[in-house]
Structure formats: C-alpha cells, structure tokens
C-alpha cells in the first residue's frame with residue numbers, strides 16, 4: 001500500500017534546502033517538499049540523477065527545484081552552496097542534511113585517509129552547512145534543521161566503524177546545535193531511518209536474505225521505502241512540530 005501524502009500548509013512557499021537530494025531518500029524528500037508548494041533547492045554531486053529529477057519535477061510543479069552541483073566534502077563548496085540557495089530562494093527556513101555514503105569498510109582495512117574521508121562525507125558537512133544556513137534562518141525569524149542519522153550505529157554492525165561513528169556523532173551534533181540555535185527559534189532534530197530499501201541499497205548491499213532478515217526483526221512485516229521518510233521529515237520541517245527540538249525520531253518499522 002502506498003504511503004499517503006501529508007499536507008502541511010505552512011510549508012507552502014517556504015525556502016527549503018536539501019543535501020543529497022538528487023537520488024534515494026533525498027530525492028523523495030525534494031519531491032515531498034515540492035508537493036507542499038515549497039521553494040526547494042538541493043545540493044548533490046551526482047549531476048545526471050539531479051538533472052533527471054529536476055526535469056521530472058518541473059513537469060508537475062509550478063516551481064521546479066533548483067539544483068546546486070557541489071561536493072559536500074569541500075567546505076568552501078558547502079558555504080557557497082548555502083549562499084547560492086539563499087540567493088535563489090531568499091531567507092532559508094528549512095535545511096535537511098541528508099547526504100551521506102554508507103561504504104562498508106572492516107576494522108582491518110580502515111586507514112587515516114579512509115577514516116577522514118568517511119567523516120567528510122557523512123558528518124563534517126552537516127555542521128558547516130548548518131553554520132552557513134543559520135544566519136539566513138535568523139533572518140527568516142526561525143527555522144528547522146533535520147539531520148539524517150541512522151539506526152546503524154545502534155546495531156553493532158561490524159563492517160561500518162567509520163560510518164557508525166559519524167551517524168552517532170550526528171545525534172550529539174543535533175543536540176548541541178539545538179541548544180545554541182533555540183534562542184533564534186531554530187529547531188534541530190534528527191531522523192534515524194532503519195533499513196530503507198532504495199535502488200542503490202539493493203544494488204550494493206541488500207540481498208534478498210538481508211531484506212527478509214530485517215523484516216523478521218521489524219514489528220512491521222514489510223520493507224520501508226524512501227516514501228516512509230517523507231511525512232516524518234515534513235512534520236519536523238513544519239511548525240506542526242514547533243515545540244520539538246533536540247530530539248531523535250526513529251523510523252525503522254520497529255526494528256529496535
């Protein structure tokens with residue numbers, strides 16, 4: 001059964017920036033915000049997927065999303081992307097820090113370089129993008145930042161020490177940013193997805209046995225998809241959650 005689409009009326013015309021919006025969960029989030037009538041920009045390194053998404057959404061939306069090509073491992077590019085988004089959309093009100101790359105790398109293989117690379121792609125840009133966007137949110141009178149963590153760091157998964165570290169740190173980052181930015185009416189929350197069956201996940205990591213194993217573990221006996229994250233993310237972005245900050249929301253079908 002398809003996940004029903006929510007409507008949050010305060011998100012209409014809101015200026016929204018999504019990182020990693022070109023494919024996977026991020027693309028579903030971009031579409032979710034576009035469906036609200038929000039004005040959306042997204043950053044992604046994958047130009048082909050991103051341009052395809054813009055083309056697809058331009059057909060159905062009055063305002064097509066703005067694609068900002070950038071590599072979020074480059075902090076100057078992160079800052080520039082925030083400025084480009086604000087210049088295109090006006091004072092930003094919502095930031096979704098979604099981009100990541102869940103490479104597997106066992107303990108024995110991790111090097112200084114691969115460790116730093118993992119933190120750069122999975123953690124560092126969330127801080128610097130939030131830092132760059134916060135002044136625009138102050139200008140807008142407040143805002144909402146949604147950080148994508150993962151339940152992976154709670155599952156004792158052996159093959160992802162650097163990724164799990166980054167995803168755990170995102171919860172700490174979320175709470176610290178919330179502590180600082182609350183005085184400016186900027187809320188900061190995190191979403192922890194469980195196993196979300198995307199095309200990329202199926203191509204790279206998810207065997208039929210792994211999917212069946214997770215369904216067995218979950219309370220809900222179906223696979224979750226990117227659409228399962230859209231409603232929760234819109235809710236955190238909307239003033240419907242205006243009393244909620246420094247929190248984590250687990251969307252895992254009851255796996256934990």
Ligand SMILES: NC(=O)c1ccc[n+]([C@@H]2O[C@H](COP(=O)([O-])OP(=O)(O)OC[C@H]3O[C@@H](n4cnc5c(N)ncnc54)[C@H](O)[C@@H]3O)[C@@H](O)[C@H]2O)c1
Nearest residue numbers: 020023024025044045046071072098099100148150193196
């Ligand atoms: N899919 C899952 O099962 C799952 C589970 C738990 C958490 N999550 C989290 O949800 C978020 C989205 O996951 P996903 O499965 O859609 O990931 P994905 O890999 O399918 O998509 C990530 C997007 O980020 C972009 N990206 C990657 N590196 C980039 C860089 N350096 N600069 C700019 N863009 C870059 C990619 O091009 C891609 O469009 C991530 O934070 C991930 O950790 C996913």
